[in-house]
Amino acid sequence: MSLLPAKVMRDGLLEKRSSGLLQLWKKKRCVLTEDGLRLHRCGSGGSAPCAAPGGSGKAKELRFERMATVDCVEYKRGLVYFTVVMATGREIDFRCPQDGTAWNAEISLALVRHKNLRAVQTGKSRHLSSSSSHLGEDQEL
Template identity: 55%
Template sequence: MLENGRKVLKEGVLEKRSDGLLQRWKKKLCVLAEDGVLLLPPKRPHSGGDATRAKELSFANMKTVDCEERKGQYVYFTVVMMDGKEIDFRCPQDEGWNAEITLQMVQYKNRQAVLAVKSTRQKQLLLAGHRTVQTSSDLA
């Protein structure tokens, strides 16, 4: 369980390509939750990780997970954010991070779509009920 009560679905180490000129692969502690992915510096003995340097990739801001490629022992994939930013990752082939992130993102988007439809229907029912009340009072 994360601090804010979010359920941890998967935790492990992923490698993220840096944005810098050299674009080195850096290990990150990755925590997959129902609403996004939290990236932390890898835990070192006696440090417990540095939560202040955490980066959160929220599914609300995530567009897609794509560009899967298998080379040697790694699977390479890219997380594309709504603003167009692309974040490259790699992990050992047997860990399936790309599939887990994709699955959770799709489930999150589906939950949001269901909530949006329910909200729209409730608004329509309220408006229809309000019109019925107005029509009944107009007749009186």
Template identity: 60%
Template sequence: CTSSDPSLFKEGLLEKRSDGLLQLWKKKHCVLTEDGHHGGGGDAGKVKELHFANMKTVDCVERKGKYVYFTVVMTEGKEIDFRCPQDEGWNAEITLQMVQYKNRQAILAVKSTRQKQHFKPSLSQHRCLFFPIHGEK
């Protein structure tokens, strides 16, 4: 990617299989960012976001002809099929960024838990601030 945005990892065309009866492949302009995959383009600029927080795994990687086929499995169980030319490596980049995102979230959760445990005040840690009552000095 040649973008100046450091949170942008990859940009280009990715094909998504439609949910319809014919299950046609539709080209989508996609952007892979720090938080997830953003697709859009084909349908009058509509943008669809697949956040890593809602992704469970990248599955079913299969190479056929010039394409790599893969499935993004969402946490609620929905499966979204994609394909791209083998040399573009979308599946590997999405997987790598998803794992890094999940690792960052796990580190933040551990830090948050430790901070809560660290800052639980014991009786000796209670601090009081006294204000003089009107009329007293």
């Protein structure tokens, strides 16, 4: 684990569907980093700004190690709808404007990058532990 802050890959607005009975869409200021997605609350009424990334407002963090996939992409009326599926099976729905690079694509690519990096690190760890156990066997001979 690094003590340095994760590199910010994208910063902007997304809408998240609430988990309540009415399932309203709420604007969130989202910061995509190498470690995951941070969701900052926006003020009510639409005119209040969202919390700054370094601000004191508490952010909800969706870490890549707890994400399974980005799923269910649908395009309707100029919006992209997508779902982040967590390892627990919990689904979190988002939407964003269709213009430009869609958030779902950037989150998916960052998640794949994160999983690939973890797989390489796991492979290296196995290789090193396997090599050290073979060295011990050779020394006994």
